[in-house]
Amino acid sequence: IQPLSWAATVATESPNELLSSYALEIFYAAYAVLFYLFKMIWPVKLSIIYPTPVPAWPMIVFVALGTLAWMTLAVILFLKRKKEGFSHYLFGFLFFLVMTIPAIFIIPFNVSIVFDRYAYISSIGIFYMFAEGFWWVLSENSRASLKLKIGLCAILAAILLTFSYLTWQRCQDWDQGRILWDAVKKYHFPVSFFYSHNPLSHKGGRPIAG
Secondary structure, three states, rough: OOOHHHHHHHHHOHHHHHHOOHHHHHHHHHHHHHHHHHEEEEEEOOOOOOOOOOOOOHHHHHHHHHHHHHHHHHHHHHOOOOOHHHHHHHHHHHHHHHHHHHHHOOOOOOOOOHHHHHHHHOOOHHHHHHHHHHHHHHOOOOOOOHHHHHHHHHHHHHHHHHHHHHHHHHHHHHHOOHHHHHHHHHHHHHHHHHHHHHHHHHOOOOOOOO
């Protein structure tokens, strides 16, 4: 994927010596899967553009371990798919992967290798898994105590309220395009990169939706 090599040059400003071109593409693909999983669970510091990760050894090890973790989970779900409930979890996880992989390998990259919008549909699979788990705990077949069930309901209510607020806040940001680019500048990119790539750096400009 040629644009990935361009993105790596933007991020490091020097040829990468740790990974070959094919290994670099695999690294970015694995990173993207972990990125989307993390942002679904902890949607903070959202941005219309994200910096390309520098494939240094700490990051390579982190991505490798994270990828091994979700692959192990997928294998466990597959092996236990015939047991009650596990087929639902397997479906949810495969739904996430099937909806995510095309965005990684098919859609051409330009400035960033990940975008929030690519997780809109795939996130349904992950949240479906959470919903199935929550429903199982509340079911009559569960051995969970009444206190535990009440506690989980309270936690779920808090999560829903938090996500609702974050969604409302994000809608306010999208209503004002300049705020979106300010977040890019604040969280991810240096001022020089921000002004050289920001369509709003010229007075009267309007951003292109990310």
